[in-house]
Amino acid sequence: MHATSSVVLLWLSLMAGGAAAQGNLVSGNGARRIELGPDDSGVLTEIAVSPGLSTVILFDSELAQEGIALEGRHVFSNVDVGRTTMRLVPSERGTSGEKLRVSVRFRDGAAPAGASFLLTIHPARADSLVEVYRNARTVESYQQEAREARAETLRCQEENARLVSEHDVPGGLAGLLATGGIDVNGVAGRIVTKTVSSDSKSAPQPFQVQSYRSTGRVALEVSLMGLRGDLPWTASGAALRGPPGTELKVLRVWQKSPVTSGAPGRVVIEAEASTESARGSFSLKLWEAEGPRTVTIGNVTFP
Template structure:
């Protein structure tokens, strides 16, 4: 057993013996079990038995994204969440027929991407350790590094969108005949701690193929902000071809005067788009 696993189990055993009065009132047999997470949303969730006086530790086979942990705070306490473990304990024993779900996404994005469990209280037994296993999906003899398609709820679970939502504003078209570029249309988006520019870039006929490799946002004050480039087609933009180019940057706080110049540095040429303005935070939501 690894050192972190020993530490977690020690904590569970200490907490489990810290309430002798409750233990005397309801004596349950303690269990350590292995459970396999559901392969798809249509499958039933594995059942885990919890009790008010006993913490239950989940040990995962791969790192988890702690920001995506979901549970009912009014009924379930999360005592600790680590890179590969979560410790839970109900506020009170759950009544017969009462079930509460606890779920979390794995950090690697492989299928099944989410581990979820149905918590119940059993008068005779309680699980103190759950060794979580991921099923080998049919037809997947070899690992396939193919990410799960993003879902709308992921943006909230990952903290990319909050009550202010996402705001957007258009960017004026821009042409640089000297360097052989035309930005026909562009939109600037702003979310929680991030900004994104969606630009449609045309490489003029007669020019050489061009692929943007570095992106930087330069404001009137402060240091340049390095951004990352995202393209569905990562080959060079051919002469006469138009291609969408996404530029993403982390920007926790928007400057008072949020006007930037966007530079896309590529093969032998640099596209510079001036007067990029990011919108203010959306104001339609209410607490």
């Protein structure tokens, strides 16, 4: 009875919303496009990079190898510059929110002669592929961008419809039934505290982890403690990554109260996942809105 009550309470809290909500989600496999005009040599465009994640910048013109300048090169574990490409992988030495400038110069000398970007370190998000155009684009390129824009518009419409539908339905268990969050099989729960692994650098540290799965959704309940320092910690975002190329869409992050040096805290994460996509081992990364402190938990499994 106790386990059943815990499951119901968790999903009631998910339906109720919370103090800290998940913001924009990690983008999918679509490339980000940057267009450079003839006078854009001095324009700084931000590109998100993250420790351990690869960011590839693809140029439509050949680079002058001697004209490449990268601030804080020691922060990167891998810097690979090709004829028209640049691959960057930050290491853990980078600080969340740190901004590093990278400049390139093009070999042909046409306008613009070069380009500069501001690499912003994020604890879990990165622009995986950035395409930089400085010359006239083909019709096919514009058509591809139009297709991506339509797909993004459809995604936003679906997300808006989901939020509207959740707002219009009753709360609690009735709301879960109304939105199809559960079926006759209910919600399956599992205590995974003993099987997960945590990064020793995490601040704070997890001391209890429980996973749940229902129809089309998974959730994690993570209890944290052991925060060092006087500043409280509140999760503002989360990433759930599985096998290579697999990342679940996080719908919300809920935390009732901050974790402090003297008081533990509980974070609830909800994500979209079919029975198939929820299989295997996942890693969870939580980060705060302002500051470098993150929590990383590995070997997370769902019922």
